C-alpha cells in the first residue's frame with residue numbers, strides 16, 4: 163500500500179486497527195519466541211479481529227528490534243526473526259491489510275541518551291526492511307515515550323519506501339510523554355517529518371484523551387489516531403466513549419487496554435465509516451522543540467529570534483569556539499531564554515572551525531539546555547541536513563534565497579525534514595533594488611517550495627532591511643515588502659532588526675521605532691538581541707495590545723485560544 167492509498171482509505175471514514183494482545187508468556191522468555199510458538203493461537207485472534215470489523219491488522223513485531231533481541235542473544239538474527247513473525251501472521255496474501263508494529267529499543271537516544279541517532283535509525287531500518295520484504299503494507303510505530311526515538315523510527319521507515327507510517331505515543335498523567343513532549347509539539351514535529359497519522363493513548367481516562375484530541379485537532383494536517391481503553395466498559399459503553407473521540411476529531415481507532423472482539427464488533431457496527439472530521443489544515447506556521455511549540459503568524463504573539471549565538475563580531479565567542487568549547491554558546495542560550503526570546507538562531511560560521519561538527523554539537527547541546535526551538539543559520543546544505551535530521555523538533559532554516567544553489571540544494575532538504583524556512587529575496591545577481599523585483603524573487607522561492615510540497619505557512623519572508631545610512635528609502639522599501647507579504651501572500655515575515663541602523667548614532671532608538679513601524683505593517687518575527695529592554699518591552703506591549711496574553715495561555719496549554 164502506498165501513502166496516498168492510505169490517506170484515501172482514512173478519508174472514507176473512521177477506520178479500526180486491530181492490535182493483538184499477548185497474554186501468558188513468562189517475562190524471562192523471549193517474547194518473539196513465545197509468539198512464534200503460539201502462532202496458531204495468535205493467527206486465530208487476528209482472524210477474529212478482522213472478522214469483527216478491523217480494517218487493518220497489526221503484527222506482534224514491536225519488540226523485534228536488534229537492541230531488544232540482544233537480551234536473548236538474537237541480535238544477529240533480527241531480520242530472520244521479523245521474517246518468521248511476518249510469515250506466521252494472519253494471511254497477508256488473502257486481502258487482509260497487515261501493518262507491522264515497531265517500538266522502542268529500550269535505550270535512550272541522543273541528545274537525551276547514549277544511543278546515537280544514526281544507530282537508532284539503522285536499527286529501525288534493519289527491522290523495517292525485513293517487515294516490508296515479508297508483506298507489511300504499512301507500519302505502526304507504537305507505544306513510544308520519546309519524541310526523538312519516534313523521529314528516528316519514522317525517518318528510517320520513510321527511507322525504506324512509500325509506506326504509510328502511523329506514530330503512536332503514550333502520554334503520562336500530565337499529558338506529556340515520559341520525555342516531556344506535549345501532544346501538540348509531538349503532532350507538529352511528526353506530521354511535518356512525514357508521518358501519515360499521529361496518535362496517543364494516555365494513562366488517564368478516555369475523557370482526558372478526548373480533551374487532548376480536541377485541543378490539537380485544529381493543527382492536524384494528517385489523520386489522528388487514538389487507543390481508547392475499554393477498561394471496565396461494556397461494549398455499548400465503549401461505543402459511547404469512542405463516539406466522543408470521533409466527534410473530537412479521531413480518524414483511526416486502535417484497540418487499547420482490555421479491548422475484546424465484542425468491543426470491536428460494537429464500534430464496527432456504529433462508528434465505522436460514520437460521520438467524522440477530516441484533517442483541517444495543510445501545514446501549520448509553527449516551530450517546536452522537544453518540549454514546546456511556538457506558533458507563528460499575524461494572529462499569534464510576536465516571535466523574537468535571539469541572534470546572539472553567532473560568532474560574527476564577537477571575539478570571546480570566536481576564541482571559545484576555536485578551542486572547541488560550547489561554554490559561551492550555552493551561556494548565550496540560557497541568557498536569551500531568560501530574556502524570553504521565542505526561538506534561538508544558531509550560526510557556527512567561523513574560519514578555522516569545523517562548521518558541521520560544531521553545528522551538530524551545538525544543536526544537541528541546546529536541545530537539552532533550552533526549551534526554545536532553534537533556527538539553523540548556515541549557508542551549507544549538508545550542515546542544514548545534518549542539523550535538521552538530529553534535531554528533536556521542527557526547526558526553521560535560515561535561509562533559502564533565490565540563488566540557484568539554495569533553491570536546488572537547501573530548499574529540498576528543508577522540505578524533506580519538514581522544517582520551516584526563511585525566504586531571502588535575493589538572487590545570484592544580488593539584492594534587487596525595487597520592491598517589485600523582491601516580490602518576484604519571493605514568488606520564485608515559493609513556487610519552487612510548492613513543488614516540494616511546502617505551503618506558504620512553512621515560509622517566513624525576510625524583509626532584507628539595509629541600513630538607512632546608505633539608502634534613505636531602505637526602511638520604507640522593506641515595510642512595503644512586509645505589507646505585501648502580510649496582506650497578499652499571507653506569509654510570516656522577519657527582519658534582522660539591527661541592520662536598519664548600521665553606521666548610525668543611537669541605534670537603539672532607530673531599531674525600536676523601526677520595529678514598531680514594521681509591526682504595524684504586519685511583521686511577525688524579528689532577529690534581534692533580547693538583552694535589549696527597548697525591543698523586549700515593545701514586543702510585550704505589542705502582544706498585550708493585540709490581545710495575546712502569551713505566557714498565561716501557553717502555561718495553561720490552552721492552545722485553542724490562539725486559533726484564528
Ligand code: THG
Pocket residue numbers: 469470472474475476539560561584624626627657658659660661689691
Ligand atoms: N536576516 C536573516 N538572518 C540574519 C540576519 C538577517 N542573520 C545574521 C544577522 N542578520 C542577524 N544576527 C546578528 C548577529 C549579531 C549581530 C547582529 C546581527 C551583532 N553583533 C555585534 C557586532 O557585530 O558587533 C555584537 C553584539 C553582541 O556582542 O551581542 O550586531 O538580517 N535571515
